[in-house]
Amino acid sequence: MKRSARAFWLRSPGHGEIRDVTLPEPGADDVVVRTLCSGVSRGTESLVFRGGVPQSQHALMRAPFQDGDFPGPVKYGYLNVGVVEEGPRDLLGRTVFCLYPHQSRYVVPASAVTPVPDSVPAGRAVLAGTVETAVNALWDAAPLIGDRIAVVGAGMIGCSVAALLARYPSVRVQLVDADPRRAAVAEALGVGFALPEDALGGCDLAVHASATEAGLARSLELLGPEGTVLELSWYGDRRISLPLGEAFHSGRLVLRGSQVGSVSPARRSSRTYADRLALSLDLLADPVFDALITGECAFEELPEVLSGIAGGELPGMCHRVVYGADTAA
Numbered sequence: 257m258k259r260s261a262r263a264f265w266l267r268s269p270g271h272g273e274i275r276d277v278t279l280p281e282p283g284a285d286d287v288v289v290r291t292l293c294s295g296v297s298r299g300t301e302s303l304v305f306r307g308g309v310p311q312s313q314h315a316l317m318r319a320p321f322q323d324g325d326f327p328g329p330v331k332y333g334y335l336n337v338g339v340v341e342e343g344p345r346d347l348l349g350r351t352v353f354c355l356y357p358h359q360s361r362y363v364v365p366a367s368a369v370t371p372v373p374d375s376v377p378a379g380r381a382v383l384a385g386t387v388e389t390a391v392n393a394l395w396d397a398a399p400l401i402g403d404r405i406a407v408v409g410a411g412m413i414g415c416s417v418a419a420l421l422a423r424y425p426s427v428r429v430q431l432v433d434a435d436p437r438r439a440a441v442a443e444a445l446g447v448g449f450a451l452p453e454d455a456l457g458g459c460d461l462a463v464h465a466s467a468t469e470a471g472l473a474r475s476l477e478l479l480g481p482e483g484t485v486l487e488l489s490w491y492g493d494r495r496i497s498l499p500l501g502e503a504f505h506s507g508r509l510v511l512r513g514s515q516v517g518s519v520s521p522a523r524r525s526s527r528t529y530a531d532r533l534a535l536s537l538d539l540l541a542d543p544v545f546d547a548l549i550t551g552e553c554a555f556e557e558l559p560e561v562l563s564g565i566a567g568g569e570l571p572g573m574c575h576r577v578v579y580g581a582d583t584a585a
Contacts, residue, residue, distance in 0.1 A: 259288065264358035264558050268328045269307025270566075272559035282363045287343030289369065292351070294358045294555075295335035295382030296575040298412060298565060299467060299490060304332050305566040320355040321364065333357035337372065337381045347371070353384045353537060358558060360579050370533050375541040382576055383416070383545055387536040389488070390416035395520035395527075396512070397461055397486045404428045404459045408452070408475045409466025410438035412573045413488050415445060415548050417463050420539070422446040430456055432474070433466070441573075444547035459483055469496040476509060484510040551575040 259279040266272050282288050300317075303309060307327035309317050314326045324330035336356040340347045344366055352369035356362055372381045390413060399405060399421065407418045410433035421429045422445055431442040432455045442449035450456065452474045460483050462475040467489035475485045476499065503509065514520075519527055539545075550572035553561045558577055564570035 259361065259363070261359055261361035262555070263331055263360070264333070264555075264562075265324070265331050266305060266328045270305065270563065271328075272305065272562050274556060274559065277359070279361065279363050282342060285344075285366055286363050287347055287352075287366045287369055288341045288361065288363050289336075289338040289352060289354060289356075290341050290361050291336055291338040291356075291359060291555075291579045292378045293337050293382055293579060294333060294356075294577045295385075295549075296562065296565060296577065297333070297335055297385065298573065298575065301333065301562065302566040303490070304330070305562050319357065320368070321357060321362070323357075331357045331359070335382045335385045336362075337378045337384075338362075340369070351378050351381070353381050353533070355385065358555070358577060360555065370530070370537060372537055373541060376537060379549070379576060380540050380543075380545055381537060383412075383540060383548060383574060384533060384536050386412045386548070386574065387416050387420075387539055387545070388533055389413055390420050391532055391536050391539070392520050393417055393463060393486060393488055393514045394420055395523045396514040397463065397484070398522060399424060399427065399461055402426045403461055404456070404480070406430050406432050406455055406459045406462045406475065406478045407447075408432045408455075408462060408464045408471045408478070409468075409489070410435070410441060410449075411465060411467075412548055414463070414465035415441055415573065416545075417465065417488070418442070418447045419445045419542075419544055419548075428456070432478075441547050445544055461486065463488060465489055467491060469498075472496065473499050476504065476511070479503075479507065479509050481507045482509070483507070484512055487511060487513050549574045549576050553577055555579045 263277045309326045319334045334355040336354045351372040354369045407414050418431045430448040439449040457478050458480040459478045462478050462485045464475040465488040
C-alpha cells in the first residue's frame with residue numbers, strides 16, 4: 257500500500273517549502289505515526305533556517321531523522337507528537353513523542369517513539385525535547401537545597417530550567433531577561449523575575465540560556481565566590497568575548513558547558529536517553545508548562561511562520577504547529 261505525507265523542507269537558507277513525500281514500507285518492528293502537532297525549537301531551527309550551522313558542526317547538529325544536509329536542502333526538526341496508526345499491538349492508537357521533523361505522517365522503528373502519559377495533553381507534549389534539555393542541565397548542575405540561582409535568558413530552555421528549579425526546596429530562583437514582558441511567564445512558573453541590571457548577585461549557580469554575549473557576561477557577574485555558570489546557549493558560527501578578569505580567578509569561578517546530545521556524566525552509569533525522555537514527559541503533567549507555548553499555526557503556514565521566527569518578527573517561545581486530518585493524506 258502506497259503511503260504519502262507532506263513534509264517541511266528548507267530548500268535553501270531563508271526559503272522553506274512544503275513537499276509531498278512517499279513513505280517507505282514499514283517493517284515488522286516499525287510504526288506508522290500520524291502527526292497531531294509539532295513544535296518549533298526556536299533557537300536551533302532559526303539557526304538552521306538562516307543557514308548558520310558552522311561547517312565543523314554539520315555532523316553533530318544532525319537531527320535523528322534528518323534528510324538532506326546543511327545548509328540545504330534539508331528536512332529538520334525534532335519535536336513531534338502523533339498517533340500510532342500501524343505497528344505493535346501495545347502501541348496501536350497510542351499518542352507518542354518522537355524526535356522527528358515537521359511531517360504529517362512518518363515511519364520509524366518502534367524503539368524511536370516514547371508513549372505520552374495519559375496525564376499529558378498532546379499539545380503540551382511537544383515540549384518534551386525542551387524539558388529533556390532542562391533535565392540534563394540540572395543533572396549537570398546538581399543544585400543543592402538552599403542554593404541561590406539565576407537563570408539568565410527566559411526562552412524555552414531557560415524557562416524550562418526555571419520551572420524545574422521552582423520545585424527544589426528552599427532555593428532562591430530568579431529568571432533574568434532583558435524583556436520585561438517575560439515577568440508574566442516567570443510569575444506563571446512560580447519564580448522571581450528581574451531585568452539584568454536588577455538581578456540578585458551572590459549566586460551559587462547561574463544557568464545561562466540567552467545565547468548572547470551580554471547575557472553570559474552578566475551570568476559571571478552574578479556569581480558569588482566559587483560559583484558556577486552552566487552554559488546552555490548554542491552560538492552557531494558566532495564568536496563571543498568573555499570578561500575573565502576581575503573576580504573570575506580570585507573568586508575561583510567556573511564556566512561549564514552542558515550538551516543535551518549526551519547523558520550527563522553524573523547520570524551516565526544509571527540513566528539512558530530513553531530514561532531521560534520518559535522522565536521529561538512525566539514532568540509535563542504539570543500544566544505550568546503551558547506558559548511556554550506562545551504561538552500556534554497550521555502546518556501549511558510553517559514556511560512563512562519559520563521565516564518570521566528566524567527574522568525576529570514573531571517573538572515568543574515554543575510555536576506549536578497543528579496538523580489537520582487532510583494534512584496527513
